[in-house]
Amino acid sequence: MSNTEQRSYGQGAQGEPAAPTANKVSLGKRIRYSVDNSFGKSGTFALYMLVAIALISSVIITLKYVLYSFPFLLIADTPALPPMTFETFWGSFASVIGKGAEATWADRIIGILYWLLGAASGGTVTGFIVAAINAAMTEIKKGRSPIIANNHTLILGWSNRIFPILKELEEAGKNLRRKPTVVIFSGKTREWMEQQIKNNAGALKGLDLVTRTADLNSLGELKRANIGSSKSIIILDETSGSDAGVVNLVFATKALNPNSGLKLIAEIDDKNVANSLSVSTKGQVIPVRSHDIIARVTAQASRQPGLAAVILDLLDFGGDEIYFQQVPALAGKTYKDAVLSFNEASVIGIAHADGTVVLNPKMTLKLQADDKVIAVAEDDDKVIFTGPTDAVVNHKPAKTKVPARKPEHMLVIGWSDMGRTIMKELAPFMVKGSTVHIIAKKDYVKGKETKDLVFGDLKTTFEYTSGTIEDMTKAASAKHYDQILVLGYRKGVAIADADALTMLTMLQLNQLFEQDGNGVEPTRLVAEIIDSGKAEIARVAAVDDLVVSDKLAALLMTQISENVALAPVFTDLFDADGASINVKPIEYFASLGKSITFGELAASAAAYGDSAIGIRIEANAAKDGSTGVELNPSKNTVFTPAKGDGLVVIGNLE
Numbered sequence: 255m256s257n258t259e260q261r262s263y264g265q266g267a268q269g270e271p272a273a274p275t276a277n278k279v280s281l282g283k284r285i286r287y288s289v290d291n292s293f294g295k296s297g298t299f300a301l302y303m304l305v306a307i308a309l310i311s312s313v314i315i316t317l318k319y320v321l322y323s324f325p326f327l328l329i330a331d332t333p334a335l336p337p338m339t340f341e342t343f344w345g346s347f348a349s350v351i352g353k354g355a356e357a358t359w360a361d362r363i364i365g366i367l368y369w370l371l372g373a374a375s376g377g378t379v380t381g382f383i384v385a386a387i388n389a390a391m392t393e394i395k396k397g398r399s400p401i402i403a404n405n406h407t408l409i410l411g412w413s414n415r416i417f418p419i420l421k422e423l424e425e426a427g428k429n430l431r432r433k434p435t436v437v438i439f440s441g442k443t444r445e446w447m448e449q450q451i452k453n454n455a456g457a458l459k460g461l462d463l464v465t466r467t468a469d470l471n472s473l474g475e476l477k478r479a480n481i482g483s484s485k486s487i488i489i490l491d492e493t494s495g496s497d498a499g500v501v502n503l504v505f506a507t508k509a510l511n512p513n514s515g516l517k518l519i520a521e522i523d524d525k526n527v528a529n530s531l532s533v534s535t536k537g538q539v540i541p542v543r544s545h546d547i548i549a550r551v552t553a554q555a556s557r558q559p560g561l562a563a564v565i566l567d568l569l570d571f572g573g574d575e576i577y578f579q580q581v582p583a584l585a586g587k588t589y590k591d592a593v594l595s596f597n598e599a600s601v602i603g604i605a606h607a608d609g610t611v612v613l614n615p616k617m618t619l620k621l622q623a624d625d626k627v628i629a630v631a632e633d634d635d636k637v638i639f640t641g642p643t644d645a646v647v648n649h650k651p652a653k654t655k656v657p658a659r660k661p662e663h664m665l666v667i668g669w670s671d672m673g674r675t676i677m678k679e680l681a682p683f684m685v686k687g688s689t690v691h692i693i694a695k696k697d698y699v700k701g702k703e704t705k706d707l708v709f710g711d712l713k714t715t716f717e718y719t720s721g722t723i724e725d726m727t728k729a730a731s732a733k734h735y736d737q738i739l740v741l742g743y744r745k746g747v748a749i750a751d752a753d754a755l756t757m758l759t760m761l762q763l764n765q766l767f768e769q770d771g772n773g774v775e776p777t778r779l780v781a782e783i784i785d786s787g788k789a790e791i792a793r794v795a796a797v798d799d800l801v802v803s804d805k806l807a808a809l810l811m812t813q814i815s816e817n818v819a820l821a822p823v824f825t826d827l828f829d830a831d832g833a834s835i836n837v838k839p840i841e842y843f844a845s846l847g848k849s850i851t852f853g854e855l856a857a858s859a860a861a862y863g864d865s866a867i868g869i870r871i872e873a874n875a876a877k878d879g880s881t882g883v884e885l886n887p888s889k890n891t892v893f894t895p896a897k898g899d900g901l902v903v904i905g906n907l908e
Contacts, residue, residue, distance in 0.1 A: 731773030
């Protein structure tokens with residue numbers, strides 16, 4: 255535009271606003287507008303009331319005369335109405351207001367004034383009452399009132415983990431006489447929390463659920479939580495990456511309640527922070543390193559079909575769980591005897607009287623009188639000593655030579671700091687010559703996250719992808735992969751969007767598996783879903799194993815909050831140096847095609863130093879779309895092992 259060119263600013267020459275365009279407004283809208291404005295002015299309210307009463311009175315008296323004009327509506331002895339006069343109208347008006355029916359005009363005027371005073375004062379009092387009720391309801395909705403519950407589970411903070419936590423607490427309370435009380439304290443509004451819970455966790459009729467809005471950084475606010483009367487406290491990581499908020503809440507709760515008997519289950523990422531909290535509080539704080547646990551389970555699930563399902567089954571309250579049981583009959587017996595002596599339970603370890611826990615000890619370990627067995631069972635009343643059958647005692651394990659492991663090749667789609675931890679967990683168990691090729695969208699992965707991708711002897715390569723089906727085909731057809739791992743993006747994208755990208759990738763891969771001639775060979779597909787609410791949708795995408803991050807961490811915290819004795823059990827199971835859950839090839843323990851009981855399989859596993867807890871049937875997985883895992887079958891259950899089946903054991907990783 256030239257300097258001399260006339261600029262147009264609308265109505266004025268100096269940037270004045272343009273003249274508004276007149277819009278046609280209907281008569282009805284104008285009337286409503288006038289009434290709204292008038293009623294907003296208190297001085298005109300009484301006038302409008304009088305006018306309205308006068309109109310009503312006129313309608314009533316007119317209706318009366320109209321009705322009396324029809325003979326068939328009259329009663330026989332009803333006298334005829336006098337002519338309509340002002341006095342008849344006044345009588346009707348006085349009847350409506352209940353005042354002013356006196357004979358003289360002075361009395362009538364005074365009566366009307368009394369009526370106006372009464373209406374005004376009555377309306378004012380009513381208004382004050384209504385305003386007070388509304389104010390009280392507003393405060394209640396804000397969730398600022400103190401907690402008076404006792405023996406409640408207190409949840410401090412808010413994250414997506416809260417939904418599976420609430421569902422599991424409801425499941426855990428089904429056998430109780432009274433509904434368990436769960437109190438949530440977070441910085442979110444009460445209405446928002448309750449709506450989110452309804453949308454993501456359902457009605458939760460089995461819980462007495464209480465939500466409160468609070469500044470979690472304020473000791474004064476936390477006092478309302480009645481911390482000292484809590485059964486247990488779960489502290490959630492709201493920041494997802496920083497432990498500072500969780501640590502502050504730990505110290506705040508300790509300041510408000512120095513009682514060391516109250517256990518705090520805190521979600522911690524950093525190993526050093528976790529150890530420091532545990533030691534400094536003498537075990538009062540039970541840290542749950544959800545990041546490392548999720549990574550370890552994902553790593554092992556990529557190598558062992560059905561493992562993710564086994565772990566979820568152990569952690570939730572709907573199937574088999576872990577129980578402690580003292581069995582006097584086992585005093586002086588070996589751990590192997592214990593493993594084979596329970597028909598409806600699977601023994602996985604020993605709890606000593608001093609509180610120490612040993613999972614899958616040596617089979618020759620002798621039990622003391624005050625030792626307890628740690629067993630997987632449907633309920634605690636199923637942990638019944640039956641003694642081993644002769645068939646189990648006399649069973650001879652199959653002498654199967656374990657084949658030498660070959661180099662494995664893995665394709666990883668998606669990347670985050672979780673991926674780096676997964677590779678560190680996975681690398682020690684992959685033989686030399688194994689490779690990992692990583693592809694990820696540049697929008698969600700920063701440059702520093704792709705540097706120094708060195709994990710033991712793994713040969714690791716990385717490239718960016720646009721995420722198109724063409725890029726996916728190119729990556730998946732580059733070589734034959736033993737498994738494909740799809741990870742959720744955790745930075746630069748909302749959780750819902752990250753899970754949507756994961757599910758889209760799963761669908762694309764399954765589409766490629768079904769097509770001929772594209773060079774993409776069908777292979778094991780393992781995926782990570784961050785939000786547990788998307789798990790059921792994700793399973794539609796025909797994935798071999800699904801690791802649900804939120805649910806895994808949530809279930810672990812819930813189990814410990816309900817029974818703190820389980821903390822060392824899970825610490826051992828999910829620690830890299832402890833015993834682990836494994837799904838080993840069935841041919842390590844039995845001959846293919848020959849019938850065998852689960853008790854005999856347990857005897858075979860014991861001969862190799864493993865504690866058997868279940869079986870995975872490949873044919874069942876292929877048939878019904880499940881993982882094919884059956885946890886803790888009866889020792890009398892007969893199986894016919896086939897290629898691809900696996901035995902679920904507690905033992906050392908191979």
